[in-house]
Amino acid sequence: xxxxxxxxxxxxxxxxxxxxxxxxxxxxxxxxxxxxxxxxxxxxxxxxxxxxxxxxxxxxxxxxxxxxxxxxxxxxxxxxxxxxxxxxxxxxxxxxxxxxxxxxxxxxxxxxxxxxxxxxxxxxxxxxxxxxxxxxxxxxxxxxxxxxxxxxxxxxxxxxxxxxxxxxxxxxxxxxxxxxxxxxxxxxxxxxxxxxxxxxxxxxxxxxxxxxxxxxxxxxxxxxxxxxxxxxxxxxxxxxxxxxxxxxxxxxxxxxxxxxxxxxxxxxxxxxxxxxxxxxxxxxxxxxxxxxxxx
Amino acid sequence: xxxxxxxxxxxxxxxxxxxxxxxxxxxxxxxxxxxxxxxxxxxxxxxxxxxxxxxxxxxxxxxxxxxxxxxxxxxxxxxxxxxxxxxxxxxxxxxxxxxxxxxxxxxxxxxxxxxxxxxxxxxxxxxxxxxxx
Numbered sequence: 206x207x208x209x210x211x212x213x214x215x216x217x218x219x220x221x222x223x224x225x226x227x228x229x230x231x232x233x234x235x236x237x238x239x240x241x242x243x244x245x246x247x248x249x250x251x252x253x254x255x256x257x258x259x260x261x262x263x264x265x266x267x268x269x270x271x272x273x274x275x276x277x278x279x280x281x282x283x284x285x286x287x288x289x290x291x292x293x294x295x296x297x298x299x300x301x302x303x304x305x306x307x308x309x310x311x312x313x314x315x316x317x318x319x320x321x322x323x324x325x326x327x328x329x330x331x332x333x334x335x336x337x338x339x340x341x342x343x344x345x346x347x348x349x350x351x352x353x354x355x356x357x358x359x360x361x362x363x364x365x366x367x368x369x370x371x372x373x374x375x376x377x378x379x380x381x382x383x384x385x386x387x388x389x390x391x392x393x394x395x396x397x398x399x400x401x402x403x404x405x406x407x408x409x410x411x412x413x414x415x416x417x418x419x420x421x422x423x424x425x426x427x428x429x430x431x432x433x434x435x436x437x438x439x440x441x442x443x444x445x446x447x448x449x450x451x452x453x454x455x456x457x458x459x460x461x462x463x464x465x466x467x468x469x470x471x472x473x474x475x476x477x478x479x480x481x482x483x484x485x486x487x488x489x490x491x492x493x494x495x496x497x498x499x500x
Numbered sequence: 501x502x503x504x505x506x507x508x509x510x511x512x513x514x515x516x517x518x519x520x521x522x523x524x525x526x527x528x529x530x531x532x533x534x535x536x537x538x539x540x541x542x543x544x545x546x547x548x549x550x551x552x553x554x555x556x557x558x559x560x561x562x563x564x565x566x567x568x569x570x571x572x573x574x575x576x577x578x579x580x581x582x583x584x585x586x587x588x589x590x591x592x593x594x595x596x597x598x599x600x601x602x603x604x605x606x607x608x609x610x611x612x613x614x615x616x617x618x619x620x621x622x623x624x625x626x627x628x629x630x631x632x633x
Contacts, residue, residue, distance in 0.1 A: 243513075246512070246513055246514045246515070247512050247513075249510050249515055250510045250511060250512045250580060251512075253508070253510050253571075253578050253580055254580055256571075256578075257543065257569065257571045257578070257580070260543075260571070260573075261543065352512075412540065412541055413540075413541045413542070413543060414540060414541065414542045414543070415542075415543050415544070416528055416529065416530045416533070416542070416543070416544040416545070417529055417530055417545065421545075422543060422544075422545055422569075425545055426545070426569060433512075436512075
């Protein structure tokens, strides 16, 4: 049985850990709130952008613009993988990595060559040791600099697609559903699907007026669209990360509470045992003395 | 033909406006254009400038938009722009000064990259729109 001193030390250390985790939970909650507000505001914008672009690309031929090109062969796949930089966010990264492994396995049947680029340290740390071809790597992305990072990435990726270095570019990130639920999503960024929409709405190229002419519009909105999608994925991923961290820290805090309760119980029991033993000693001692005095 | 247009002005930061308007005038790259209900499908790239629209409740409205694009379809106009400002929130004097500075910079700019000129031109147009010129 541990001594009283040992138990108090243990309780103290669990308490201080709990305090840190509680603080981290609060920080994550605040950051989640902010990120979520930004994400909710960004979603309509990027959705509207997507709609416009899909509309235009449905009315275009694949040779209207290099970014509409549909590669004849699927050889090089480039996946941009969003994870977090830091841990202590539960199964956030491990779930992402697990899904990613499955995805790579699946895509190996189709593509000859798969390359991974990373936003976030955790994904890179894992895959750089696992024999996967790695490309660019970004870390330190947050809500304030996501615009800048996404612009840089968009430029690099569009150039890669344009030059034919990659035949398909996919974004892999956690889609934020709610504070307790996120879903890993694989989204094809390029090429854009040029398939006509199913509803067959009587729109055809001749009904739509473009100003300036279609080719120039495509040239100016497609690269921007790529940036918008990447920024959206960043926001989704960041929001999910904060949510995951908040949940993880909440669980950790309540676990710590449980541990503290158990230790306190143990402390009381031990103390009681010690008191009982001492009492017995005293009683025995006086008993012995009394008996000795009688003789 | 519907009687009203639905106008949505969306920026990355927020949904600035979503409601019915009677008419709107936007700064297209090929010149200003007006949209009335029943307009044919139309897509235009916008210059930074002033977007004007009229609603039944509040009459004439003006917003400064920082470029973007306008998509007109089924009597719905979606304006996607990087940023929008209300004219009354802008410090006109500073904007004027900035506009002059940009103009000067642009005039002095020689054999620069086209993208650089484009960027500066955009900034100039934004400040001009803010200054109300």
